[in-house]
Amino acid sequence: MVLKAWSAEHLPLSTSSNEACKLYDAILTQYVKWRNDETLGGVEGCISAIQAADPNFVMSHVISTGLELVSTSSSTRLNERLASAVRRTVELANSQDISPRERLHVKAMELFSRGHFPKACDVWEDILVDHPTDLLALKFANDAYFYMGAQIQMRDSVARVLPHWKPHMPLFSYLKGLYSFGLLETRLYDQAEKVAMEGLALTPDDAWAVHSVAHVYEMKAEVDKGLKFMESREKDWQVSDMLASHNYWHWALCFIEKGQYEAALEIFDSQVFRCCKATGSMLDTVDACSLLCRLEMEGVCVKDRWLELLQVTQPHTDDHVTLFNDLHFLMVSLGAKESGTSQRLLEGLQELAKEPGDNLTHQLAGTIGVPICQAMMEYDQGNYNRTVDLLLPLRYRVVNVGGSDAQRDVFNQLLIHAAMKSENKHHQKLGRCLLVERDAMKPNSPLTDRLMQRALALHN
Template structure:
């Protein structure tokens, strides 16, 4: 905030404050802050789209899905298509996945986003990017693209040497991709079996806590949807843990209600 007092159009300072409000689940403060500062940061070349993404997270927390979709359509998707920047693209992927887990139908948007991500299926620059591209091919119901991405990672994992991304593909990337594919097919128990052992390794894929939270949510949803009673108990434990870390989060409270319904 001191930085913004000195340089009001510093998009990085806006970004830092947005992270604090997100991690503390201070949703109302986040919404007021982002709106009040929009004119200062919306012209930033690198961070504008990402700051809009942060803004949309608060709307998703509040179940204001139309407001989140408006940001996606007018800013995040539009900017990712224009820039081709990986940060913009992965934010678009993440937003649709979060909305879909909330029960929002985004099928047509998956198809549009696939036109941007599909040319990068064979890039394999970072595992973080690959996981987001996989979200899109799964969401758009393109099993061929999904399988191609997984097989590409499997080939990289076979290569000798100490390349960090290749090692990550072996230990984290492939099982995470397989878990996402299992979840997409409704095999929730198998998704939990693959994801749960990796929950403390997910930090290795890169990105921020806010970005990686998507995979925490995926594990919770998979656990609660699993027919395995132990997985359902795990889901409840994960939600309680989440509530302790992010008190007063509306999204966490919604998950808690689902967990309690399973218990009943």
Template sequence: MVDPAALRDCQAWKDAGLPLSTPSNEACKLFDATLTQYVKWTNDKTLGGIEGCLSKLKAADPSFAMGHAISTGLVLIGTGSSVRLDKELDLAVKNMVEISNRQPLTQRERLHVSAVEAFARGDFPGACELWEQILRDHPTDMLALKFSHDAYFYLGQQEQMRDSVARIYPFWTPDLPLSSYVKGLYSFGLMETNFYDQAEKLAKEALSVNPADAWSVHTVAHVHEMRAEVKDGLDFMQRSEAHWKGSDMLACHNYWHWALYLIEKGEYEAALTIYDDHILPSLQTSGTMLDVVDSCSMLYRLQMEGVSVGDRWQAVLPVTRKHSRDHVLLFNDAHFLMASLGARDAQTTQELLATLQDVSESPGENCQHLLARDVGLPLCRALVEAENGNPDRVVELLLPIRYRVVQIGGSNAQRDVFNQLLIHAALRCGAGAHRNLARSLLMERDALRPNSPLTARLMRKAASVHLLQ
């Protein structure tokens, strides 16, 4: 919960070296309230939540350029809307730019507006460079730090995500608002680049300051996942649940991590219980992209394990179907496709593939559309071939791009669904070379995650296939 008395007014922002171009103290405080909730991954009901704060912020000063930047930026960073299709969002971006052009803003504020505009065009690398320019001169600008962190994540640029925080980390002294959350941001980048011990240490430092820091909980969950420390992971999630379950924007994802441990153990019914009790309800309430991909990824993983998910895809499809033409993130597209395939909706599947092909042929400066031809489309076609029972074709499509899939974004744990797809396809192939591929991939997986029960099950399956042929 945010203390309203601690929210910063015009003078406080100026004293922090981050002046905001508005005469309204109320607008400044609401900007702070919105930013704080974004960083904490929660809608604080006492403040009216993020949407409530943004509504009051616009009323307090309709010409507040940074108010428009954070409002429009949050919609864009959520990746659930495209300026190509969402005319209201497109107008909001243009309005932000027009308002900023009419005012004598600081250079920092102008860079923020330009970065949000670049992100809207799909130029995520350009947006990151602008946010980095801000951070070089203003290392305690949390909005620039958080927006760039999320954008690097979408780009699959793990080292940049880590190093962006490393460069500003010494400036975040404990007296600064939200300083402990910077530890969480840094720990996640360290974890994604395999510095597991350092990542876990930093995340637990953040949790010692604030046990409700759901993002730092999330880092620790990832560390246990990547090390296949199933018991430790389950114990940690159970012990910490009371602290993070109220973080409405991230709780579903933390439950997803909990379910991954159960799938790893082969406790499928327990995993489905988490899906039914937490993940699906969150998806149906929020419709956010994170909840969408969690739902799709979990059901798809269970299906690969041979588990019947019943009619659960039918409940996911209404949410995913309306995004089939968005093509904001290839990572999202692949998960939308899982849903249309799982629900046997051939029309939506075809619409997604056809429109993705279209944007790949005229990508402009949109980084995702530029990547669609060589990575996004082969990945999506592999999912279709898997559904159609063509494992040899799945391998032919996935194997050449397996080291490029990182470019579609997401975390190592999230993209592991595609590694598993390749292994399962190789196990089902008719060609001897592909059977040997399955064995090689499993040896690689075992080296990265020793003592993984899931890997052990797949190895037994590989041995069985080999003995039978």
């Protein structure tokens, strides 16, 4: 029985329904694999089925509501159905005799729902001290660290539990991909690649481990290696429908790096935008925003694509779940020349910054979110001096908006472009200094070389 199997792993589930346990297992597995198993009706189908199997099973509510929360596609501030689901989970937990571990899960989910990401992570980590094989706690914490830009924590969280995992355990190999990502986000690229490859040797279709290797090649500007790797393994990672579009995004970055813009646009049209339109997934959506922004900075005309993407992002203008999402939505409203939406997003952040409470996004809104938004708006208006003045002091704090180094590089590029275009001679020198620094960290980057040439052409 699945129920007994969970207990045998010292992760007992408070339900008498074996079917509910099976479905919990299925949801967790799909979450870890980034893949909807259509034979089970996908994650959505399993969530419906688990609630039918045992409507009062607390961990079924934790995983289903938790997954919606960590998707960052909806805010409990605005979405009463989601807020109600959180309250229902808390009420169920309070009315039942559940295990301390399950009670902590409820607490962490409730904290996350209020935007108190650091405290939620503390609670998930408390679970992992006593239950290092609790994969839901590990994954939820990993996601939350990612949204905070907490790179070291993301790495160390997995490192602490890895020795407790044995090769015979279900999903063991997927921890390699998780750990690899933490390693690469802390610039340990060679180790990250090695660990990811160990995972792929065990599970060739682990899309997250593939994604980790793609990051390594991106950060080291090993473009041809990256292209070859993504292409050679495309059939493996394509099946992970929740991550495939993001892996295509990495593929497109390789093309942008090489200056092959048509190939990047082809991926945008056929994969990234198509997926974001179909799924509404935040990962797919921010990828689409970022690709267009990068292409425009490279001087590529993206035509009506901003307007099409605005249809996806505009409904999220007031969400303010993460600053990372907000900044990407702003790229679109600026690109689409939808000034009212841009202004609304900025003013919404300014308002939330006044009384942020425990919400991390709102706490950072005033000091980081608002000035970056203003910098982007100034850049859009051609006020490059002002863009530099706003962005430069935040260079080393941009990490706090969340996302990966590769994703946040769009803001590095924005600062470089602004400095190069500025009329201020000091800014122009700064732009060249930033390019020298970029070259030192990422040698042999064709994109950096192009920017260097452009800077010299502009200022000589």
